[in-house]
Amino acid sequence: MAAILYLSNELVQVIEAKGKGKTVCVQNVWQEEAPEGSIINGIITDEEAFVAWIRDFFVRNKLPKKEISLVVNSSQFNHKVLEFPGFKDADIKKMIPREFSEHRTDNTLFTYYVLEKDKNSKMQSVFATAVEKEFLVSYINLFKQAGIEISSIDSEVGSLVRLFSNSPEIQNKTCLIQVLDGREVISMLFVKGRYYYSQKNRLFSQDFLEELPQELLSIRDKLFQFVTSQQIKEPIQTIYLCGKGQSELRKVMEDDKLFLGEKVIFVDKAVKKKKIEFMYPVGILLGKNQGSTFFRQLRQNQKEKKKQREIANLLFPPLAVLLVCLLITAFMGNRYLSGMEELRKLQKFMQESDEANANFKLSSASVETMRAKISTVEEIWDHLMSYPVINSSIEQTLKECAGSEVSVEIKSFQRDSGVLTLEAEAKDVRSITGFIAALQEQEIFEAVEYSGFTYVTGVDNYNIHVVCCMAEGAGR
Numbered sequence: 277m278a279a280i281l282y283l284s285n286e287l288v289q290v291i292e293a294k295g296k297g298k299t300v301c302v303q304n305v306w307q308e309e310a311p312e313g314s315i316i317n318g319i320i321t322d323e324e325a326f327v328a329w330i331r332d333f334f335v336r337n338k339l340p341k342k343e344i345s346l347v348v349n350s351s352q353f354n355h356k357v358l359e360f361p362g363f364k365d366a367d368i369k370k371m372i373p374r375e376f377s378e379h380r381t382d383n384t385l386f387t388y389y390v391l392e393k394d395k396n397s398k399m400q401s402v403f404a405t406a407v408e409k410e411f412l413v414s415y416i417n418l419f420k421q422a423g424i425e426i427s428s429i430d431s432e433v434g435s436l437v438r439l440f441s442n443s444p445e446i447q448n449k450t451c452l453i454q455v456l457d458g459r460e461v462i463s464m465l466f467v468k469g470r471y472y473y474s475q476k477n478r479l480f481s482q483d484f485l486e487e488l489p490q491e492l493l494s495i496r497d498k499l500f501q502f503v504t505s506q507q508i509k510e511p512i513q514t515i516y517l518c519g520k521g522q523s524e525l526r527k528v529m530e531d532d533k534l535f536l537g538e539k540v541i542f543v544d545k546a547v548k549k550k551k552i553e554f555m556y557p558v559g560i561l562l563g564k565n566q567g568s569t570f571f572r573q574l575r576q577n578q579k580e581k582k583k584q585r586e587i588a589n590l591l592f593p594p595l596a597v598l599l600v601c602l603l604i605t606a607f608m609g610n611r612y613l614s615g616m617e618e619l620r621k622l623q624k625f626m627q628e629s630d631e632a633n634a635n636f637k638l639s640s641a642s643v644e645t646m647r648a649k650i651s652t653v654e655e656i657w658d659h660l661m662s663y664p665v666i667n668s669s670i671e672q673t674l675k676e677c678a679g680s681e682v683s684v685e686i687k688s689f690q691r692d693s694g695v696l697t698l699e700a701e702a703k704d705v706r707s708i709t710g711f712i713a714a715l716q717e718q719e720i721f722e723a724v725e726y727s728g729f730t731y732v733t734g735v736d737n738y739n740i741h742v743v744c745c746m747a748e749g750a751g752r
Contacts (some may be wrong), residue, residue, distance in 0.1 A: 277303060279340050281424075282347045282432070282557040283318045285458030286310055288330065290339055295561025298442040302555060306337045316728055317460065318350035318432070320418060331422040342425045346415060347557040349457060353431035354379050354406045357391070357471065362398045376406045383409040385573050389434065391441060392470050403437050403471060412570055429570050430560045432457075436464060437471045439559030450510040452499060454492060455556065456519030461492065463499055467508055475499075480705050492517075518556070664694050664746035670720065674698070677714035681707035682740070693745070694722070700740035705729065708740055715742065720750040 282289040289307040293300050311329050314322040334341055358375055360368055372386045388404040416426050440446050440453060448469045455462045464474040477495050481487035496515070503512065666689050678684040684700040702708050708729055715724045723745040729738045 278345055278561060279343065280345045280347060280557045280560065281426075282349075283315060284349050284432075285317055285460055286312075286315060287458065288315070288333065289555075289557065290334075290337070291555055291558055293555075293558045293561060295558070298562060300558045300561050302558060305555060306333075306339065308333060318348045319352075321727065323418060323421075327418065327422045330419070330424070334422070334424060341423055343427045344419070344424055345428045345430070345560060346419070346426050347430050347432055347435050347560060348415065349432040349460075350411075351476065352407055352411045353433065355431070355433055355474070356404050356406075357473075358388075358402050358404050360400055360402060362393070362400055368402065372402075372404050372406075375404065379406055381408065385409055385412070385570050387570055387573075389438065391437075401470065403434070405431060405434055407431075407570065409574065412574060416574075428560075432557070433462065433474055435557050435559035436462065437474075437559070438562045439556055440464065440466065441469075441471055442559075442562045445516075449514060450508075450512055451514040451516060452496065452512050453516040453518065454495070456517070461495065461519075463495060465499065465503065465512075467510060472508075473502070473506075662748050663691055664720075664748065664750035665691075665752065666696070667751050670746075670751050673718060673720060677718065678711055679707070679714075682711045684711075694747075694750075696721075696744040696746055698740075698742050698744065700742060701732075702729075702738045702740060703736070705738055708738065711740065712742065715744060720747055721745065722747040 277292055277294050280291045280293065282291070286309045287307060288310050289305065291305050292303040294303070295301075311322070311325045314320065314326040314329065320326050333339075354376060356375055358372065360371065363371070368388065369386070372388060373380055373384070376384065376386065384406050385408075386404065386406050388402045391401040391403050393400045412429050415429060419426050436453075436455065446453075446466055446469050450467050451465075453464045453466065455464075459479045461477050461479055462474060463477065465472045479488065479491060481491050500512065666686065671686070674684050674686070678700065681704055682700055682702045684698055687697040687699045689696050700711065702711070712724065712726045715721060721744045725743045725745075727741040727743075729740050731738055
């Protein structure tokens with residue numbers, strides 16, 4: 277029996293389930309919403325509040341704290357569908373990093389899952405995933421603070437791909453699956469039962485029943501345009517709508533006759549007569565991951581580091597002795613050279629008059645002192661000029677980025693770190709995306725950190741949470 281911990285937009289879910297072949301048996305499900313603002317899109321934004329809450333959540337529900345499989349809804353995972361000849365696992369693992377060259381660093385980890393093998397062409401389609409090692413380690417360390425031991429980490433999209441790829445309803449079918457997850461919808465396209473493409477969209481609807489159906493319809497139309505551009509001949513005849521709020525959406529969409537021409541199937545799940553919004557993280561129990569899992573690669577890196585430390589410990593004593601010998605040799609050589617230099621100075625001194633020799637030494641000392649002072653002043657000046665400053669040009673740039681739809685003011689500025697905190701408000705939520713994009717295009721900002729927005733009741737506007745880090749020398 278596996279224990280799966282799922283982090284969503286606000287929802288935290290623990291599932292006890294067992295997988296065998298293409299079947300998953302769910303034993304029990306526990307779910308709650310995390311403290312407001314502590315988790316957004318799977319990212320822990322308030323570690324102190326979240327760690328205290330998740331520790332209490334496990335204690336209250338008497339959940340196991342070891343061998344926990346973590347599934348995270350995060351854009352930090354990069355996914356691609358790749359086509360390879362029928363290579364062995366070792367060859368595929370060498371080729372996958374080349375396909376992620378635009379995202380790859382020295383600390384990037386990769387894994388893949390075989391979607392389909394064509395016996396006639398001897399080609400195989402694989403679902404590959406890349407993620408930074410530091411991102412995974414941060415989750416392991418965070419849950420360790422709560423006394424929870426993580427044994428594996430997977431992405432939500434990877435889990436969904438496995439789940440739907442092994443679903444009998446999807447086999448040999450060209451369909452669109454949309455999974456509602458808080459303020460986000462994940463849309464997945466399957467062509468002849470094989471995963472083809474997916475995308476995530478942020479939902480801006482304030483009225484769930486009135487506005488959400490039209491927003492889903494707009495996302496669907498764009499995906500249909502994508503299908504046409506890819507010259508996919510098979511028509512999409514079925515749309516599966518999964519996740520939160522199915523019963524409420526069903527009546528509205530049927531009354532308004534939305535999605536005409538396609539069959540819409542609303543997917544609800546129940547476990548032991550308890551209504552559960554969705555249980556899609558169980559997809560990690562289906563199919564077999566090829567190559568090394570992310571967690572196995574982390575352990576392998578730890579073993580390699582341990583081996584390197586052991587080798588370093590073995591080499592340290594002889595290297596230390598060698599270093600001491602070199603230092604002694606260098607010291608004695610320096611003493612010898614210094615003695616020879618003093619002897620030459622003495623011979624020169626004896627050849628010149630006492631007055632001329634004294635004037636020469638005094639002049640040399642004065643010149644060197646002046647050079648040292650000038651060099652120090654230049655270093656101080658260069659350092660001061662590297663600090664960014666706030667002036668009218670910076671304020672003008674912010675107003676240009678905000679346009680007429682967004683009001684923005686400078687809340688605080690830390691000169692040493694270059695961190696600029698803004699107070700920004702918008703009447704129309706749709707103008708927020710353009711404002712953030714405009715800020716990110718400015719060369720005066722080294723980084724723009726956007727953490728979402730908050731709707732302020734009473735004044736009917738949105739507070740935008742954004743912090744900018746100014747580039748070196750900005751405003752000069």
